[in-house]
Amino acid sequence: MVSSIAELISDRIGAMPAGERRAAQTLIANYPLTGLKTVAEFSAAAGVSSPTILRFVARLGFQNYPEFQSALQDELAAQLQSPASRTLNPGSAGGAASPMLEATLDNLRETFRHLTDKQLTDIAARLAERRGKTFLIGGRFTDPLARYMAAHLAIIQPDVYHLAGQESIWRDRLIDMGKRDVLVIFDIRRYQESLVRFAEKAHHRGVQIILFTDQWLSPIARFARHVIAGRTAVPSAWDSSAALFVVAETLIGAVTRQLEAAGAKRIRDLESLR
Template identity: 35%
Template sequence: MSSTLADEIRDRLGDLSPAERKVARVLLAGYPASVFETVATIAERASVSAPTVLRCASRLGYRGFPDLQAALRAELDARTASPVTLYETSGARDGTASGRADGSEGAAPGSTVVLRAVEKTFRELTTHEFHEAVALMSDPRRRIHLVGGRFTHLLAQYLGLHLMQLRQYVSFLPDGHVERVSALTQLGRKDVVVLFDYRRYEEDKTAVAELVRERGGKVVVFTDPWLSPATAHADVVLTSQVTSDSPYDSLTPTLALIEALIGSVLDRLGADAHEHMKAGEDTARRLGLL
């Protein structure tokens, strides 16, 4: 899935008539719940006629309003998909997931799918969002805190460990309840929390993002095309594709995005990062770690 229904509606706003744009804005304002309202209710909220709502759905490329609602149901199903459900629907059980009906193995199963996902991630990357993330992570006055999920904590550690080599004030949100509560309670305007949240989304990530914003801090969210609920409280959202040739989402595109981010942070910090790296290596040598 390359985009959400909301993305499609935004992209097509220029193709709609003024009355149809009113309908589109009502749909976007309460998305996704608004899409499941009745045609009459949406028409009333948009101050247009019911036929205008139907024409809007048609102009967006759907056969009718029920067809548009069905597209959103499919999107919501995708957002909550698990490896089990993806396995059951992908053809993995009969060996056809990789496109080989006989179940035989290719030279590099899934490599083309992942390469396309990486390329698509960078092609659809919003330049402004990327540069804003770099600016936040390069600001020496800010404290950076990272947190991930079931699998994505590995990505949070990968990014965090690199940032630690480039600058001061980088840490991971503690796993322990008491320690995490203490860390979050102390956050302020100088803090940036970088969190990773991919389907199936974790409620605590949204709560963390909300707390950070309430305390005046900044939030950077790495997520998939369906968007973690935490993005509602984010200052920066970096999305990456997760398409793979197995029931498991691929995090390779996210890793590639992280490495691009690390390179840009290093460039922005320049000589300061170089000095920090040298000081770190000197300390490591004195400790016998290198």
């Protein structure tokens, strides 16, 4: 049995022509609001013509557009009256996504529970402090996180470098690093030998290391000035980096705030370069 219209749509979205599928996707994207507007507005939002919307509605089994809207309204009414059911889509409540999502939400909460506000502020201050350069590097699966963070930091301040490619390449960059510089490392199980070696050498050169790792702590923690331990356990064969990702975003936010004045100017300058 099909309980919600959203469900009905995703059931049939596969058997729809391109235009109607766009309509479906637009509706799902912010459900159910688009469906409560007029046909003209709906069609404009989806980028198709009005008849396509009507055909889409007809394909879902409704006689006409008002009938479709009534159905949406009834559904909304039911949802608004039992706020408990609002927490999650009933379709995905028992589905495959749920355990994964639940685990991730738990990881996030747990990670931030063990993370004091002071820690974040300190690290952000260290990153915002523009005395030296900032380098970022990650392991096999966490390198994208380093990239992501580098891309954002590079916007609000100069001298941000992501170390990529061959081990030999970033090893050679060591020569540019000194006491005033910061090295952000992402390393979760299984910890990478090459990263540990790199971290050790950087540490000996006096580089300040900020480590993103899992709750079991990479051996790099030994050399790190700041350690962020994220929860990574999810019901799967591999480890989740979601918690670390969110911490990274939070830090980016904190740094942005600290650099407000200088950062804003820099962003304006960047805009004008385009």
